[in-house]
Amino acid sequence: MGHLIRYIVARTLMTVPMVLILLTIIFAVLRLMPGDPVSAMLGGHAPEHVIELKREQLGLNRPLHVQYVDYLWSVCRFDLGDSMVLQQKVTDIIAEKLGATIELTVFGMLVTVVVGVFLGAYAADRRRTLGDSAIRLYGIVVYCIPVYWLGLMLQLVFGVWLDWLPIAGRTGPRVFPSDFERTGFYLVDTLLAGDTESFFDVLVHLVLPAFTLGLTLSGIFVRLTRANMLDVLKSDYILAAESRGIPRRRVVYRHALKNALIPILTMMGLQVALLMAGAVLTETTFSWPGMGRLLLERIYLRDYPTIQGVIIVFALMVAFISLVVDIVYAVVDPRIRY
Amino acid sequence: MNGSPSGLLGRVVRYFSSMGGKYGVEWWILCAGAALVGAIVLMAVFSGYIAPFDPYDQAAGPQLSPPGPTHLMGTDNLQRDVFSRIVFGSQTILKVSVMAAIISSLVGITMGLVSGYAGGIPDKILSLIMDAVYVFPGLILAIALAAMFGPGVINITFSVAIIYIPTYFRLVRGQTLAVKQELYVEAARAIGAGHLTILAKYIFPNVIATTVVVFTLNVADAIMIEAALTYLGLGLPPTVVDWGMDLAMGKKFLPSGMWWLVTFPGVMISLLALGFTMLGEGLAEILNPRLLER
Numbered sequence A: 001m002g003h004l005i006r007y008i009v010a011r012t013l014m015t016v017p018m019v020l021i022l023l024t025i026i027f028a029v030l031r032l033m034p035g036d037p038v039s040a041m042l043g044g045h046a047p048e049h050v051i052e053l054k055r056e057q058l059g060l061n062r063p064l065h066v067q068y069v070d071y072l073w074s075v076c077r078f079d080l081g082d083s084m085v086l087q088q089k090v091t092d093i094i095a096e097k098l099g100a101t102i103e104l105t106v107f108g109m110l111v112t113v114v115v116g117v118f119l120g121a122y123a124a125d126r127r128r129t130l131g132d133s134a135i136r137l138y139g140i141v142v143y144c145i146p147v148y149w150l151g152l153m154l155q156l157v158f159g160v161w162l163d164w165l166p167i168a169g170r171t172g173p174r175v176f177p178s179d180f181e182r183t184g185f186y187l188v189d190t191l192l193a194g195d196t197e198s199f200f201d202v203l204v205h206l207v208l209p210a211f212t213l214g215l216t217l218s219g220i221f222v223r224l225t226r227a228n229m230l231d232v233l234k235s236d237y238i239l240a241a242e243s244r245g246i247p248r249r250r251v252v253y254r255h256a257l258k259n260a261l262i263p264i265l266t267m268m269g270l271q272v273a274l275l276m277a278g279a280v281l282t283e284t285t286f287s288w289p290g291m292g293r294l295l296l297e298r299i300y301l302r303d304y305p306t307i308q309g310v311i312i313v314f315a316l317m318v319a320f321i322s323l324v325v326d327i328v329y330a331v332v333d334p335r336i337r338y
Numbered sequence B: 001m002n003g004s005p006s007g008l009l010g011r012v013v014r015y016f017s018s019m020g021g022k023y024g025v026e027w028w029i030l031c032a033g034a035a036l037v038g039a040i041v042l043m044a045v046f047s048g049y050i051a052p053f054d055p056y057d058q059a060a061g062p063q064l065s066p067p068g069p070t071h072l073m074g075t076d077n078l079q080r081d082v083f084s085r086i087v088f089g090s091q092t093i094l095k096v097s098v099m100a101a102i103i104s105s106l107v108g109i110t111m112g113l114v115s116g117y118a119g120g121i122p123d124k125i126l127s128l129i130m131d132a133v134y135v136f137p138g139l140i141l142a143i144a145l146a147a148m149f150g151p152g153v154i155n156i157t158f159s160v161a162i163i164y165i166p167t168y169f170r171l172v173r174g175q176t177l178a179v180k181q182e183l184y185v186e187a188a189r190a191i192g193a194g195h196l197t198i199l200a201k202y203i204f205p206n207v208i209a210t211t212v213v214v215f216t217l218n219v220a221d222a223i224m225i226e227a228a229l230t231y232l233g234l235g236l237p238p239t240v241v242d243w244g245m246d247l248a249m250g251k252k253f254l255p256s257g258m259w260w261l262v263t264f265p266g267v268m269i270s271l272l273a274l275g276f277t278m279l280g281e282g283l284a285e286i287l288n289p290r291l292l293e294r
Helices: A002-032 A037-041 A049-060 A064-076 A090-125 A129-144 A149-163 A188-192 A196-233 A236-243 A248-283 A291-301 A304-332 B006-022 B024-046 B082-118 B122-137 B138-149 B153-179 B183-190 B195-231 B241-250 B259-287 B289-293
Strands: none
Touching: A002 A129, A002 B006, A002 B122, A037 A129, A037 B289, A064 B153, A090 A196, A090 A248, A090 A304, A090 B122, A129 A196, A129 B195, A129 B259, A149 A196, A149 A248, A149 B082, A149 B241, A149 B259, A149 B289, A188 B006, A188 B259, A196 A248, A248 B195, A291 A304, A291 B138, A304 B122, A304 B138, B006 B024, B024 B259, B082 B122, B082 B153, B082 B195, B082 B259, B138 B153, B138 B183, B138 B195, B138 B289, B153 B195, B183 B195, B183 B259, B195 B241, B195 B259, B241 B289, B259 B289
């Protein structure tokens, strides 16, 4: 147990330089690049003294190193400043949108894992058959389909032609989130409020975005599960299990799959970046009111504090999730230690 | 028979099937990928001969007409011919993604070689920075860069290129660390070879082989990122013909069932990415025979 705690502490400490580097890169990208946020915000025709005043208000006229230290300190205090466009704190704006993004990514991941692991295990079991080849082909092809285009195609088929599912937003026109909103996760909120009608409305709105995001990432999981399963199926204990007369299906889907899943867990950590990138694109396609859509809206409005805040939150999420995945991995597999 | 056209054809066919027999499915994946990429490259090179209309011509046909004999892929809301825009659009996406991959591989490989060979604290710091960028979602970084650089073909190329530098850096640095321990590097040093000679003649050739595969897969990824950026309305001015931008425009007409505006640009992006991925996959399996038993 002592080893585990030491690992967790060491791994957590390793996150600090990573977050610091990411924050520095974000600062560098948003401050040192050409293009002045203030004149861009004021439309480029503002008189010189107005621009100066605004720069002073925002603290942009101070030396860069002072701005940098101030920036790091405010991030430590979870203060991301005020929006340039609306008189609102950036943290409040983000808090409003974060639930939508997390709900989408969690269900996207669920689709990915279920589809990817099942198809991968099946392909490994039926190695070198037609089914195996078809699944491997699916793995390659689905990886090359851009997530935004898959979203558009699903919208066209299931939303426009078949008219089965809604293609935009988190709720329909007759459902008002203000009636039940508490945590920002609408599925949870509607259940807590005991509002089944709204719950199903939220659920049908989630189907297409979650499948869009989940299916595009499932290709990697198919390949990974298949490769891991092939390794595991070759091992002695699988042969032993089979020779004891345990049915093949049980050996493959219970004994082998459980052991093949451990490396897949680390892959999930690496896929977080892809998942978030996919979420940004899926949100744009489905008018999903989350962080990705917020980021793009504010880029068009040149609202620098909000743009910076959203990217910082993405960076913190990446750092946090990879930390959690590594710790879970260490708990599951006792061989991982420092 | 030697040298006659039919003899040559026979030899080509025999060569292809013998390679197929040697490497199995992977060889055919490689060939299919090469064929896809080759076809789209030809389309980009001979755009002017293939496209029946000027991609900017706002009187090419009726507004929003579905695919038919004159307009193979229909027309858009500005009465432009979608097929001609697809043909010319291949130039933009190929230019940006291949140039981006070249830039990031040159920078990443050089940095990885030097950093791994030199070692010490600078190497540690550089690795930390590269690792941090590597775990951060590339698209989000590219969005930030594209927003800051502003629209333009060169700007979007750099936005895409920067996010792949860590991929090459990590790969090449890791291999450099391994190769520099080898006896033949030590032998070279013993006979008095300078650092530059050792890097260029002893380490670089041993490191470069794997980057070929990564480069191909990198182009496939860059294709999807380029189209994603322009789909989001970033990176390129509206005067450029681009698949991602056509997709974004077609999206507006999707609820009214105008399927051709979103279908064709998307199919092309997917096919191009698929071509490079298959090329990379095939190369990876053939260059790395250990994987062949799978």
